[in-house]
Amino acid sequence: MTLTLLASAAPTPSGSDAQLIIAALVGIAVIVGLITWLKVHPFLALLLGAVGVGIGAGLAPGDAVTSFGAGFGSTMTSVGILIGLGAMFGKLLSDSGGADRIVDTLVSRASPRALPWVMALIGALIGLPMFFEVGLVLLIPVIVLVARRSGLPLMRIAIPALAGLSAMHALVPPHPGPLLAVSTVGADLGLTLGLGVLVAIPTVIVAGPLFSKLAAKWAPVPVPALFVSKEEDGGEGTRSRPTFLNALVGILLPVVLMLARSVREAALPSATGAWVDLLEFLGTPMVALTVAVLYAMVFYARAGGMDRAAVSKTLGSSLPDVAGILLIVGAGGGFKQVLIDTGIGTVIGDAVSESGVSVLLVAWFVAALVRVATGSATVATVTAAGIMAPLAEGMTTPEASLLVLAIGAGSVFLSHVNDAGFWLIKEYLGTTVGQNLKTWGLMECVLSVTALAGVMIVDVVI
Numbered sequence: 001m002t003l004t005l006l007a008s009a010a011p012t013p014s015g016s017d018a019q020l021i022i023a024a025l026v027g028i029a030v031i032v033g034l035i036t037w038l039k040v041h042p043f044l045a046l047l048l049g050a051v052g053v054g055i056g057a058g059l060a061p062g063d064a065v066t067s068f069g070a071g072f073g074s075t076m077t078s079v080g081i082l083i084g085l086g087a088m089f090g091k092l093l094s095d096s097g098g099a100d101r102i103v104d105t106l107v108s109r110a111s112p113r114a115l116p117w118v119m120a121l122i123g124a125l126i127g128l129p130m131f132f133e134v135g136l137v138l139l140i141p142v143i144v145l146v147a148r149r150s151g152l153p154l155m156r157i158a159i160p161a162l163a164g165l166s167a168m169h170a171l172v173p174p175h176p177g178p179l180l181a182v183s184t185v186g187a188d189l190g191l192t193l194g195l196g197v198l199v200a201i202p203t204v205i206v207a208g209p210l211f212s213k214l215a216a217k218w219a220p221v222p223v224p225a226l227f228v229s230k231e232e233d234g235g236e237g238t239r240s241r242p243t244f245l246n247a248l249v250g251i252l253l254p255v256v257l258m259l260a261r262s263v264r265e266a267a268l269p270s271a272t273g274a275w276v277d278l279l280e281f282l283g284t285p286m287v288a289l290t291v292a293v294l295y296a297m298v299f300y301a302r303a304g305g306m307d308r309a310a311v312s313k314t315l316g317s318s319l320p321d322v323a324g325i326l327l328i329v330g331a332g333g334g335f336k337q338v339l340i341d342t343g344i345g346t347v348i349g350d351a352v353s354e355s356g357v358s359v360l361l362v363a364w365f366v367a368a369l370v371r372v373a374t375g376s377a378t379v380a381t382v383t384a385a386g387i388m389a390p391l392a393e394g395m396t397t398p399e400a401s402l403l404v405l406a407i408g409a410g411s412v413f414l415s416h417v418n419d420a421g422f423w424l425i426k427e428y429l430g431t432t433v434g435q436n437l438k439t440w441g442l443m444e445c446v447l448s449v450t451a452l453a454g455v456m457i458v459d460v461v462i
Contacts, residue, residue: 028383030052042376051064071336075336089292093300096242120161120163120209129292131321132377158439166207166412176378177381184389194259198454224429336386359388366387366407367408384411408451410448413449426440
């Protein structure tokens with residue numbers, strides 16, 4: 001990828017190059033140390049680290065705080081609304097039974113040989129509208145029940161589903177990480193979504209069904225004695241739920257609207273008329289997700305037997321779950337703004353562009369390094385996006401989208417003992433620490449590297 005930085009857009013550095021680089025390195029080390037050693041919440045760690053970087057780079061203390069606040073506010077304006085809407089839609093899909101319908105329909109029509117591939121599809125579909133933690137909670141019972149009924153090794157079922165979920169979380173908006181990266185580097189959301197899906201497909205295949213064959217040999221663990229099917233416990237087997245088509249339409253609706261807008265802009269950039277204005281409006285991310293939420297409030301709720309009070313309760317209960325994510329994402333935006341205002345980002349960008357190393361590879365490496373150090377994919381994404389933002393100023397629209405995907409790919413590299421998801425999966429699946437590292441942890445490495453390879457290939461093709 002070739003890169004030309006826009007000198008006119010670069011701020012006046014607040015200190016010497018050496019001072020700026022040292023401030024950035026110390027600031028990142030402080031953030032990592034606060035999160036990993038002192039167990040400080042990532043929001044507070046990012047806030048302290050960002051202000052510290054600003055002061056260390058030569059900004060007045062008040063200016064550093066102002067810079068952080070400006071970045072926090074602009075990020076919440078562009079990303080916070082979308083995260084809230086995504087949380088509402090995901091909760092409606094879950095509470096109405098739409099997620100269960102998708103799972104049951106696909107699993108009931110699959111042969112044992114096809115089940116790993118179907119589980120990868122289920123993980124991707126559930127992961128598309130839902131946050132990772134929510135999707136994981138929904139998937140674990142499905143993984144256990146399907147493994148028990150099919151007789152296949154647990155890892156042949158679990159790894160494909162987790163690969164589909166993780167790939168969507170890392171590569172495809174409207175997840176918080178990709179959304180923030182899109183906003184930070186100024187990428188086109190619809191194009192990033194389309195390229196993200198394109199890269200995610202082969203990534204899920206390699207890290208899911210194919211890698212699961214090795215994972216099953218390395219961790220031949222029995223199916224946990226967890227969860228009882230609805231038929232076995234006489235529970236809500238007859239509860240009304242959305243049809244498969246109804247549930248699928250709601251999931252794909254915002255994707256189609258945003259992609260349609262991007263395709264029109266690329267194929268017919270000079271087109272005018274009422275239909276163009278309508279497509280531009282409906283394809284705006286906030287509008288597309290709002291349409292999806294309204295669709296779910298009507299069609300999911302009606303099919304799931306939810307009255308107005310139930311819908312209101314679902315919408316209200318969806319937001320507290322993402323409060324922490326919103327603060328982390330906003331703090332990441334503040335950190336980015338400090339890097340820009342001090343001129344640190346421009347110095348790093350110049351160093352990278354003069355080194356001859358691929359910008360995409362550098363972005364992946366930075367995100368992977370922060371991910372391994374902190375255990376948080378979101379923190380890895382917001383940190384890497386802030387550092388790489390100045391480099392995006394001279395990029396074409398597709399290149400900026402690929403930069404987002406490279407950051408996303410690096411953000412999921414090697415889940416290990418400092419990642420809460422590592423322990424959650426270990427306890428649910430009943431593996432040892434070593435087995436979990438050889439299965440879930442290594443799967444994340446395979447997924448990350450495969451996604452990076454896909455990004456690099458797309459970069460060459462386009």
